[in-house]
Amino acid sequence: MKKAEIKLIVELDDNNVPERITWESTDSANKEALPVNAFMLSLWDHHYKNALKIDLWTKEMPVDEMKRFFYETLQTMGDTFLRATGEKNIVEDLRDYCAHFADKMEITR
Known part of the structure; x- marks a missing residue:
């Protein structure tokens, strides 16, 4: 191993x-x-x-980078969840939330 x-x-x-x-x-x-x-x-x-x-x-750690770090982490958690479970619908919801998060935090995607 x-x-x-x-x-x-x-x-x-x-x-x-x-x-x-x-x-x-x-x-x-x-x-x-x-x-x-x-x-x-x-x-x-x-x-x-x-x-x-x-x-x-x-x-x-600058605040703007922390906001971006959270955004990127949420996005990659969606990728991981999709690979682990195949749950496409809830991952689409998470992607929608990520877009909302990015808008609220003024993160350019």
């Missing part, structure tokens, strides 16, 4: 606020840690039937 490891490194200031986040993967062609300004990690706990989440962003 093949194994891969994804590593997130979070550097914190004295108040435990993320200053720098990097990530790396054993499957990546790039062998050095890559910087990011935010991440959202969701894991499914089968035993308790709920999601475990870690959402972090650096203090340098």
Whole structure:
């Protein structure tokens, strides 16, 4: 069985606020840690039937990029949900909401 490891490194200031986040993967062609300004990690706990989440962003993450990050995340969640379930109708509803979100947040698509 093949194994891969994804590593997130979070550097914190004295108040435990993320200053720098990097990530790396054993499957990546790039062998050095890559910087990011935010991440959202969701894991499914089968035993308790709920999601475990870690959402972090650096203090340098601009608000306009956070809005875009949420928009992109919602869009890709729709892609994932469609591949996992085949539920086209609800994904179309999610796409409609994403368009509404983008309009409200003044995000150019």
